[in-house]
Amino acid sequence: MTSSIVVDAPSNNPGSGPVTARPRGRLAARARRLVLFLALGAVVLSFGLVAGSSGASDPAPTFSETALADARAAARNLAAEAQALAGEGQDPLATELRQQAEGLRTQAALLADTGQAQRSSAAAGGGARTADAADPQTPEYLQELAESADVNLRAAWRADPGTARLLAAAGAAQQVWAARGGALAGPDPSGPAGGTGAADRGGPGTAAADAGGNVPGAGADSPECPDGAVPGAEPGDEPGTQPAQSSAAAAPSGTGAGAAEFPAAAPDAAAALRAAVDAEFGTAYAYEVALAQVRPPEAERTQWQTRVAEHESRGADAVAYLPGLCLPAVAPVAGYRLEAAFLQDPAAGLPALEQQFPAVYADLVALSEGGLRSWAIGRLAAVTNELYLQADTVPAAPGLAAVPDDLPWN
Numbered sequence: 001m002t003s004s005i006v007v008d009a010p011s012n013n014p015g016s017g018p019v020t021a022r023p024r025g026r027l028a029a030r031a032r033r034l035v036l037f038l039a040l041g042a043v044v045l046s047f048g049l050v051a052g053s054s055g056a057s058d059p060a061p062t063f064s065e066t067a068l069a070d071a072r073a074a075a076r077n078l079a080a081e082a083q084a085l086a087g088e089g090q091d092p093l094a095t096e097l098r099q100q101a102e103g104l105r106t107q108a109a110l111l112a113d114t115g116q117a118q119r120s121s122a123a124a125g126g127g128a129r130t131a132d133a134a135d136p137q138t139p140e141y142l143q144e145l146a147e148s149a150d151v152n153l154r155a156a157w158r159a160d161p162g163t164a165r166l167l168a169a170a171g172a173a174q175q176v177w178a179a180r181g182g183a184l185a186g187p188d189p190s191g192p193a194g195g196t197g198a199a200d201r202g203g204p205g206t207a208a209a210d211a212g213g214n215v216p217g218a219g220a221d222s223p224e225c226p227d228g229a230v231p232g233a234e235p236g237d238e239p240g241t242q243p244a245q246s247s248a249a250a251a252p253s254g255t256g257a258g259a260a261e262f263p264a265a266a267p268d269a270a271a272a273l274r275a276a277v278d279a280e281f282g283t284a285y286a287y288e289v290a291l292a293q294v295r296p297p298e299a300e301r302t303q304w305q306t307r308v309a310e311h312e313s314r315g316a317d318a319v320a321y322l323p324g325l326c327l328p329a330v331a332p333v334a335g336y337r338l339e340a341a342f343l344q345d346p347a348a349g350l351p352a353l354e355q356q357f358p359a360v361y362a363d364l365v366a367l368s369e370g371g372l373r374s375w376a377i378g379r380l381a382a383v384t385n386e387l388y389l390q391a392d393t394v395p396a397a398p399g400l401a402a403v404p405d406d407l408p409w410n
Contacts, residue, residue, distance in 0.1 A: 070151070071107075071148070071152050072108050074144075075108040075170070078100075078144060081144070082097045082101035083097070086098040092184055096180060096184055097181065103177065103393075103394060107173070107396045110170070141181075142185065145174050145181070149178060150171070152170050153168060164365050165362050166397065166400065168362065168376075169400045171381065173388075173397065175384070176384055269364070269368045269372065270326075272367045273321055273364060274322075276364055279356060281311070283353045285335060286346070286353055287305075287307050287308045287311070287350065289342075289346055290349075293343075293346055354387065358384055359401070361376050361399060362380055362399030363399075365377055380398070384398040
């Protein structure tokens with residue numbers, strides 16, 4: 001009886017060492033497996049989330065991107081239509097249409113969303129169309145061209161700075177092409193090809209304007225400006241307080257009879273508006289100097305006198321916008337500094353002064369906003385029409401010194 005108790009004792013008290021170690025080891029192993037499983041699941045889940053949301057996270061295109069793409073597509077289609085309409089003809093209209101096709105192809109390259117477009121026959125739109133295709137009639141093409149111009153000029157009002165400059169320049173050129181083509185094609189019973197675009201109304205978002213884009217009372221609504229503050233101007237740098245080189249306008253560098261060495265592009269809206277003020281009044285003064293020194297034929301003299309009045313009126317319109325940028329609406333100075341080459345031959349120097357205006361107003365389009373940008377768009381279209389309606393060729397982007405492979409994006 002005693003011996004059986006002794007034999008059974010070890011089973012009732014096995015001891016703590018070896019029996020306790022095994023459960024703890026198994027628990028630790030299970031914990032490690034659980035941690036590894038959770039980590040692996042997190043990695044797999046993260047890969048799934050990235051793969052599944054890559055498309056959904058792409059932002060929607062901005063207004064500027066959409067406007068740019070639409071303008072490029074329209075330019076390519078119009079280039080193909082113009083080329084097809086021109087065919088092999090040698091008459092003035094066919095020659096004009098071939099020039100327009102080339103200009104529109106250049107516009108399409110400039111309007112590429114990368115800003116570094118590579119031109120090819122396919123991208124230019126000239127390789128897939130022939131004169132035997134189902135081409136639209138010339139009046140229809142000219143109407144489409146005028147509508148594209150109006151769309152671009154209106155879109156420029158809402159676009160970002162660099163895109164606004166480009167859309168406004170493209171629209172201004174297209175508006176002139178439509179008018180030139182309409183003059184060569186003859187009257188259209190359905191109405192004028194060019195129509196009344198945004199440029200004639202002073203652009204979107206402004207009060208009614210005259211044909212030159214001038215808006216009465218443009219500076220009536222002035223912002224709340226700090227006392228005595230003139231943003232972006234040094235003392236004595238307001239418009240009309242210093243003489244200006246030729247017209248002190250920001251314009252592409254260039255030379256010519258009487259041309260000044262133009263300063264660099266304006267850094268902000270205030271500087272760009274001051275440049276426009278001085279460009280208009282400075283050019284009016286240059287015409288007055290020419291009238292005093294030269295005895296042109298009566299018809300040319302009358303034309304110069306008209307240009308004096310026009311530039312003074314446009315300078316006054318620009319002055320009306322100065323309070324909107326917290327700048328004083330000052331009167332122009334009595335005289336502007338003119339280059340010696342201009343004084344030697346004023347008649348030859350006047351065209352160089354007129355050529356600066358597309359760049360002046362293209363800068364103002366890019367750097368301004370609201371009503372001022374609307375006015376600048378109208379002025380860009382108006383000066384483009386004045387310069388190129390009767391010229392040999394029309395630049396693809398008036399006021400923008402860029403080529404498809406070298407576009408200055410802002």
